[in-house]
Amino acid sequence: MSERSQSFPPSSGILSDPSGPVPAPDSLRGHLVALENGQVLIGEDLRGQKDVDDYVFRISEYLERSGKPGALKIVYIPDRLLSDLLRTIHPPTDATETFYGNEFADGFDLFSEEENPETSGEPEPKRKNEEPDDRLPAPGSVPGKPSPESGGSPSISGQKNLIGEPLECLSSPREGTPSLFRAPAEIAPTVLLFSDGRFYVSREHRDNQHVNYYYRHFVPELWSKVYTDRPVPRPQFVSYEALRKIRREHFPEELPGDVYQAEGDEARKVMEIIRDAIRKRASDIHIRIEKDRTRVLYRIHGWLKPVQTLTHEEGERLARIVYNTMLDSSGRDTMFSDKKPQDGQFRQDYLPRGVFNIREFHAPTLGAGLGTVTMVLRLQYGSGGEAAQVTDIDTLGYDARHLAQIRFLMGLSHGIILFAGPMGSGKSTSMAAVLAIVLSMNPVEEGRGLHLVTLEDPPEYVIPSASQIAVPGGKFSDVLGRIMRFDANILMIGEIRDEATAEKAIEGAMSGHVVYSTVHSNDVLSIPRRLDGLKVRRDLLADPTIFRGMICQRLVPVLCRECRMTFRESEQSALVSEDLNNRIAGAGISPEEIFFRRKDGCQTCESQGIVGRTVVAEILLPDQEILDLVSGGRMTEAWRYFSEVLGGRTMMDHAIDKIQAGDVDPRDVESRLGWLHKGYLDRKTLQGIVGGFS
Structure with a gap:
């Protein structure tokens, strides 16, 4: 040999x-x-x-x-190098021993100062009298394709490299292939080392201490020992996008949608969790990294449900993989931190079928730097990378009076219509359903179409014939000033969250547009007060020709009719406490009308006891009197006027109707709206609820 x-x-x-x-x-x-x-x-x-x-x-x-x-x-x-080498060959089962590079090796610098690749984000300049390195492609060329300068031939998977051996990826070898240069799973997606000496490092991740150690110390030191007759690879810094493209050029069997398969067991584990959550129609995934364990929970029909438990170390690795490799790199920190809140959105090639977007947010818990972190992944459903289709408004849960009020609002030619509620209350779903009907009432094909322009972060639903504009970061006010020249009849703003957006929305309503938007508010009469907190002028807040309609809502789980429990069964199972019984009676609900959720469910509801969620809402079509009362801070009088003069019904009134219809569990209603009561919550009603606990 x-x-x-x-x-x-x-x-x-x-x-x-x-x-x-x-x-x-x-x-x-x-x-x-x-x-x-x-x-x-x-x-x-x-x-x-x-x-x-x-x-x-x-x-x-x-x-x-x-x-x-x-x-x-x-x-x-050197023993240090041998130790690191052994850990790459046999990663320890104890995750706390996982190789992350020698963090104290900075005293040894293989590169001289003039050629230190950390000094620039660009490819390193050639030294004087240095011959071109034929192993490295020309700047801007794609590995695996001929370089214009070299006239070389492509070198792709299945061909030979420059020394006659099959081309292999040493940093992320195929399953079952040993490699001395295997990169740890945490950094494997950010580096790419080929057996012919080409070496690529993600520019966005180059300052990470583990990536830094890999390209500055681990590879050069080991290469000089293993490949004694070849020059040490010099890293080329490319964008993370380019790095992934290089991998796909060399390994076409790794389809874009499945590229994560080359990026370690942690990435596969994350994708398995996400796919399982999609199958169960979860709205959120919680990864809670605690001191001695990691819990994974799904939010299904509004409730958090634990699904699996991992070790602390496993959870930490999953969180790092999600943030460091699966998120879009624009507008965020380059590396995961457990010392501060961070957020981002998933890259398109990591979105499984069934969702069009996944938002990530994590923050330290119990104190920064303690290793306890909660990460939340928000699943936004759609298909083929596109937003979901809108839902028929008649199926959302509004009652007949609500639908009549909403249809009145659909015919307005100017003013603001606001949907309110906390996150996850169905505001965007309801608003998209309303707007889809508005456009269908004015078909373009018949020559009387309307132009709807939406500003969203990102668009959640496909609204036919609308111009839907994604506004990264939700900076709607930056776009609203120019959108007025977009020849729009109707504007939809994803959320009014700051003073500038509120001001622009009111300007739009006063200039002949219909403006739809959402706010976070507890109830329908708190909507003007929420805008007052955003410095909207009070004379404008009290103008019913500007503020035309306000809708506040919640989502309550719907009982499975195949396994729901009667009041008597629930009493025997000790599900009905004495104080709950008192509140049920005080709300005028007959025990024969009430059903409760069965804990273990049945086959029909997949052992959940619930089959979906329904809207409970309150709608205000304001007049001058009620706006004056609210702007003057006389809320009790405003609620009395809403109920007795305007004939308004609160969310609790709507929920009680659904309890009496056997559709929802009274305990679920209380978890969303507070203690059961009839009408608005005045002093007498409050005293009755408190008395029920004594």
């Missing part, structure tokens, strides 16, 4: 493994590595020891029996 083939990395295994053909004795385990190609890498401190000489003699005998006489080659390397 030639010297060149002797120096090539192993292709079929490690001789010194306990299960290998020549296992190393216990005294040497962890201090040397014997490779199938005849190389024996030994820690420098063992030079000259008798047990090392004995073991090398056994390796020599094995190579002779295997038809490889003369292949033996002994290389002494």
Whole structure:
């Protein structure tokens, strides 16, 4: 065997493994590595020891029996490098021992100052009198394709590299292929080292200490020992997008939608969790990294449900993989931190079928830097990378009076219509359903169409014939000033969350547009007060020709009719407390009308006891009197006027109707709206509820 083939990395295994053909004795385990190609890498401190000489003699005998006489080659390397090498070959099962690079190796710098790749984000300049390195493609070229300068031929998967060996990715080898240069799972997606010496590093991740150690120390030191006849690879810094493109160019079998398969078990685990959550129609995934464990929970029909428990270390690795490799890199920190809140959105090639967007947010819990973090993934459903289709408004849960009021609002030619409620209350779903009907009432095909322009972060639903504009970061006020020249009849703003957006929305309503938007508010009469907090002028807040309609709502779980429990069954199961019984009676609900959720459910509801969620709402078509009362802070009088003069019904009134229809569990209503009561919550009603606890 030639010297060149002797120096090539192993292709079929490690001789010194306990299960290998020549296992190393216990005294040497962890201090040397014997490779199938005849190389024996030994820690420098063992030079000259008798047990090392004995073991090398056994390796020599094995190579002779295997038809490889003369292949033996002994290389002494620093213990630190050998330790890191062993950890890449056999990642420890205890995640706390996972190799992240020697964080204290900065004292050793392989590169001189003039060629240190950390000094610039651009490819390094050639030194004087230096011959071009034929191993590296020209700047801007795509590996695997001929360079204009070199006129070389493509080198793709399945072809030979420059020394006649099959081209392999050493940093992320295929499953079952050993590699001395395997990058740890946490950084594997950010580096790409090929067996022909080409070496790419993500520019966005270059300052990470683990990536930094890999390209500055681990690869150069080990390469000089393993490939004694080849120059040390010099990293080229490219964008993360380009890095992923290079991988796909070389390994076309890794389809874009499945590229995460090359990026470690943690990425596959994350995708399994997301797909399972999609199958169960979860709206959110919580990954709670606690001191001694990690809990994964799904929010299904508004309730959090634990689905699996992992170790603390597993959860930490999952969170890092999500943030460091799966999120769009624009507008966010480059690396995960457990010391501050961070957020982002998933990259398109990591979105499974069934969702068009996933938002990520995480923050430290129990104090920064303690390793306890909660990460929330918000699933936004759609298909094929597109937003979901709008839902028929008649199926959302509004009652007949609500629908009549909404249809009145659909015919307005100017003014603001606001949907309110906390996150997850169905505001965007209801607003999209209303707007879809408005456009269908004015078809473009008949020559009387309307132009609807939406500003969203990002668009959640496909509204036919609308111009839907994504506004990254939700900075709607930056776009609203120019949108007025977009020839729009109707404007939809994803959310009014700041003073500038509120001001622009009112300007639009006063200039002949209908403006739809959402706000976060507790109830329908708190909507003007919420806008007052955003510095909207009070004379404008009290103008019913500007504020035309206000809708506040919640979503309440719908009981499975196949397994729901009657009041009597629930009493026998001790589900009905005495104070709940008192509130049910105080609300005028007959026990025969009430049903409760069965904890374990049935086959029909997939063991959940609930089959969906329904809207409970209150709608205000304001007049001058009620706006004056609200702007003057006379809320009790305003609620009385809403109920007695305007004939308004509160969300609680609507929920009680659904309890009496057997559609919802009274306990679920209380979890969303507070204690059961009839009408608005005045002093007398409040005293009655408190008295029920005594």
